[in-house]
Amino acid sequence: MKKKLEIDSHSIVEARERIDAFVHWTPLMRSSAINKLAGCELIFKCENFQKVGAFKARGAANAVLKLQPSQREKGVATHSSGNHAAALARAASAAGIPAYIVMPATAPEIKKRAVREYGGLIFECEPNLQAREEGLRSVVSTYGAVFIPPYDHWDVIEGQATCAYEIVESGLSLDVLMTPVGGGGLLSGTALATHFFSPETKVIGAEPEGADDAQKSFLAGKRIPLQQANSIADGLLTSLGEINFAIISRYVTDILTVSDDEIIAAMKLIYERMKLVVEPSCAVPLAVVLRNKSRFQGQQVGIILSGGNVDLARLPFR
Amino acid sequence: MKKKLEIDSHSIVEARERIDAFVHWTPLMRSSAINKLAGCELIFKCENFQKVGAFKARGAANAVLKLQPSQREKGVATHSSGNHAAALARAASAAGIPAYIVMPATAPEIKKRAVREYGGLIFECEPNLQAREEGLRSVVSTYGAVFIPPYDHWDVIEGQATCAYEIVESGLSLDVLMTPVGGGGLLSGTALATHFFSPETKVIGAEPEGADDAQKSFLAGKRIPLQQANSIADGLLTSLGEINFAIISRYVTDILTVSDDEIIAAMKLIYERMKLVVEPSCAVPLAVVLRNKSRFQGQQVGIILSGGNVDLARLPFR
Structure with a gap:
């Protein structure tokens, strides 16, 4: 790894x-019914119960708390319409500093409300990447705020790594630990924590077929950005970050993909059998296990349930 | 109390x-967001995570395990289309004895499947109380099976009482402990356990306005059967049992009602803020707290989340 x-x-x-x-x-939670279906022993780490409803609370808190006092007072900024926006707003609020969040004007009201509830200041922009980046530059130059990106950042990755560290601390020795992969913040942090604390455990990334840049990049040995993304797993529609790719290509064993139908079926199992509210992205690793039963047979497989922020009026169940 | x-x-x-x-x-779970909304400290006992997805697993297991060997070998029977049917089938299966379940032919396939998966034998009948009772009599006389009713039975109530006992054993000293009330199995068991192990805690029943026979009976001092029931809380559409009423009228402090809109709003909060899948009946106590904030202000209030068996394709969220 060059970095x-x-x-x-x-x-x-x-x-x-x-x-x-x-x-x-x-x-951690288990389900004997799902184990029976999967033919292996699954251990679920419930980050849907995490603050702001997703693992993103970890990286955002770590990045904010590692700021120097001189940086801290000017606040933090990001552009995001997802869990990172809410996580950063909350971390900043807890640290008593402002958070400037650039969001597309078209973002769902519920996402804006979450940011506002945590005391974040929203700057609306046109719904495209260029407008978001311009909005961010403007906020950073106007207020002197520090940009905290959602995944491509060492302090954010270090924060996400604390989740796998907790699993190891609980005394489990897993054969496999699996997380979803979008930008790669959770997967790269998980891979590092596992490398340091439980090197015998294999780390696998789980990705939707409709946004499979991580698998393509992993196989090609270089970053291949997402051309177009189409999946119900709306938290995973971003391209792998640079630092994240460097870590993943070295410390991750494999990246496996599943279809949206498989994601929905796994999501339904988690609702029905575990009584947990999870977002579609969160169900991707279980879908991977169910698609590749022989590969995981009899093994102890950890899955990080990444988050539970879902539009309840639009659940994909019939 | 006469009994x-x-x-x-x-x-x-x-x-x-x-x-x-x-x-x-x-x-037990807590939510700082819901505490803030409610103005009191809420502690939720997660019976939605219980075997068969509801507290009913307790009473059914206790009743089955208390049978005499001579009774046991002939099996158990009940008529039910709800959680008690699945709970009794599972308890019987675990004890290695047959369970005969009389169910209306019109019961949802998902409910029948649950009973079958646990090894219960289903006898379909016309969808009315008379047909159900006839079906039950026939099964009992044919097989010599012991009828285990869903709530109006000492061993079932004793089993449900173990849930509040666990709360007390966890070291909490609650001001109030609240459960939903339908037939009264959970409420009467909770009232007894609280009377014995935490007599300073007030027990309150929570009931839908559209099925308020427990409140009416409680206030009148005699059982007033439900004339017609109409509520989204489909687990609570039954009249209070005789033993249950006797216990409730003596050991319960109050029974409070809420509208279906209030139940849906509370249910949505539990999904959104706690990331828990619960059935509508399960949300009734939180709805009662939110309707009566001044009554519970600053208090430590326990709520038994009774179950999580809900039709995911028909969640009432918009």
Whole structure:
């Protein structure tokens, strides 16, 4: 790997201590009914119970708390319409500093409300990447705020790594640990924590077929940005970040894909059998296990349930 | 109370030990967001995570395990289209005895499947109470099976009492403990356990306005059967049982009602803020708290989330 690793085992332990007052140590859950279906022993790490309803609370808190005092007072900024926006707004609010969030004017009202509830200041822009980046530059130059990107950032990755660290700390020794992959923040953090604390565990990324740039990049050995994305897993429609790719290409065993129908079926199982509300992205790893039963047979497989922020009026169940 | 109590503190502790291998000791959960809305400190006991997805697993297991060997070998029977049917089928299967379940032919396929999956034998009947009772009599006389009713039965009530016992055992001292009330199995068991183990805690029943026979009976001091029931809380459309009423009228502080709109709003909060799948009946106590904020202000209020078996294709969210 060309990039020098800016994270080590000590820094992950320190990150977990740093964010302790800001995030939950989330519980593990099991389902004998789903184990029976899958033919292996599944352990689910419930980040849908995390603050702001997603693992993103970890990375945002870690990045905000690692700012220098001189940076901190001017606040933080990002462009996002998803969980990272809410997570950054909340982390900033808890640290007593402003958060400037550039969001497309077309973002769902519920996402805007979440950011506002956590005290974030919303700057609306046109719904395209160029407008978002311009909006961000403007906010950063006007207020001197520090840009905290959603995944392509060492402190964010270090924060996400605390989730797998908690799993290892619970005393499990997994054969496999699986997370969904979009920008790669959670997968790269998980891969590093697992490399340091449980090197015998294989880390696998789970991706929708309709947004499979991570698998393509992983197989090609270079980043292949997403040309077009089409999947119900709306949290995973972004291209792999640069740092994330560097970590993933070195420390991840495989990236496997599934169809939207398989994602919906896995999501329904989690609702029906585990009584958990999860977003579609969150169900992708279970869909991968169910599609590749022989590969995981009899193994102990950890799955990070990444988040539970879903539009309840539009659940895909029939 | 005219009826002699057939349950005491020892028998509840014994029941908890008896059913230990058959049910989960369910977790408690809290939500700071909902506490803020409610103005009190809420502690939720997650029986939606219970085996068969509802507290009914407790009473059914206790009743089955208390049978005499001579009764046991002939099996158990009930008429039900709800959670009790699945709970009894599962308890019987775990004890290695047959369960005969009389169900209306019109019952949803998903309910029949649940009973079949747990090894229950289904006898279909016309969808009216008379046909159900006839079906039950026929099964009982043909097979010699023991009828285990869904709530109006000492062993079932004793089993349901183990849920509040677990709350007390967790070291909480609640000001109020609230459950939904339909037939009254959970409420009467909760009232007894609380009377024995935490007498300073007030027990309150929560009921839909469209099926308010428990409130009417409680206020009149005599059982007033439900004339017609109309509520989204489909688990609570039954009249209070005789034993249940006797216990409730003595050991319960109050019964409060809410509208279906209030139930749906509370249910949505539990999905959105707690990421839990619950059935409408399960949301009735939270709806009661939110309707009566001043009454509970600043108090520590326990709520038993009774179950999570809901038709995901027909969630009432818009």
